[in-house]
Amino acid sequence: MTTSLPSQLAPLAELDTLKVSVEDYIATVTLARPDKRNAFNDDVIEELNQAFTQLGNSKDVRVIVLAAEGKAFCAGADLNWMRAMADYSREENLADADKLAQMLKVIYSCPKPTIAAIQGDVYAGGVGLISACDIAIAVESANFCLSEVRLGLVPATISPYVIRAMGARATHRYFLTAEVFDAVEAQRVGLIHESVATEELDEKVASVAKKLRNNSPNAVKECKQLVQYVAGETIDESLIAQTVEGIADIRASDEGKEGVQSFLQKRKPNWLS
Numbered sequence: 001m002t003t004s005l006p007s008q009l010a011p012l013a014e015l016d017t018l019k020v021s022v023e024d025y026i027a028t029v030t031l032a033r034p035d036k037r038n039a040f041n042d043d044v045i046e047e048l049n050q051a052f053t054q055l056g057n058s059k060d061v062r063v064i065v066l067a068a069e070g071k072a073f074c075a076g077a078d079l080n081w082m083r084a085m086a087d088y089s090r091e092e093n094l095a096d097a098d099k100l101a102q103m104l105k106v107i108y109s110c111p112k113p114t115i116a117a118i119q120g121d122v123y124a125g126g127v128g129l130i131s132a133c134d135i136a137i138a139v140e141s142a143n144f145c146l147s148e149v150r151l152g153l154v155p156a157t158i159s160p161y162v163i164r165a166m167g168a169r170a171t172h173r174y175f176l177t178a179e180v181f182d183a184v185e186a187q188r189v190g191l192i193h194e195s196v197a198t199e200e201l202d203e204k205v206a207s208v209a210k211k212l213r214n215n216s217p218n219a220v221k222e223c224k225q226l227v228q229y230v231a232g233e234t235i236d237e238s239l240i241a242q243t244v245e246g247i248a249d250i251r252a253s254d255e256g257k258e259g260v261q262s263f264l265q266k267r268k269p270n271w272l273s
Helices: 007-014 042-056 079-085 090-108 125-132 159-166 168-177 183-188 198-214 217-230 237-252 254-264
Strands: 018-023 026-031 063-068 072-074 114-118 121-123 135-139 143-145 194-196
Touching: 007 018, 007 042, 018 042, 026 042, 026 198, 042 063, 042 090, 063 072, 063 198, 072 125, 090 125, 114 125, 114 198, 121 125, 125 159, 135 183, 135 198, 143 183, 159 168, 183 194, 194 198, 217 237, 217 254, 237 254
Parallel strands: 026 063, 063 114, 072 121, 114 135, 121 143, 135 194
Antiparallel strands: 018 026
């Protein structure tokens, strides 16, 4: 994987807690604090926000993979960060929680499709990270846990994304019990899409990323927004009207026209040339 970045993404090479690379339109953002089990602190949150914002706006990127170094994917909050929060005022806690919430929103609403490549255990806030991604693929040995209630806390900031991923029924159980569950259960409840052997993770993620890269960039962006919007709406005349407008607009778009013409003419669309 190349270590060079397009010129407009050069500042990402200077990040302290992440490693960022781009190759063939596929960006990889790697959590690089294995000694801390890739736990959150202010720096990690700020750098994830920066990385996904810049990569999401780059014409040189069509897919973003979120990966991690070490045995754990993400263990939630960093212990030193938690110690500091214990002395925060309510106003300071609000400001601190908002930074995490905004970072998760940046990942969830990123205009590029995102894949969580989960090579190890995922706890607490880390579950929010993978839930904010469009696709999650984990090794079979990974364990998952929403452990907040053990500490007298609640997973409030990550809840919009976790509930969307797992559904309310499964979330009731795992928010309330804080029990550890394995990759089989994570896939059953919808938290991850697939589990694979450790040695197969990179190949599987690369295969999915290639499929995303080869699709119309504009159509992928519009489909992502479509799912996020429609999933929470009532099926009524207003929603139907908006979906009608959506297909009419995409058919009239440059990539929509090019995609149909290339199919009819039995050639590759121009975004693959």
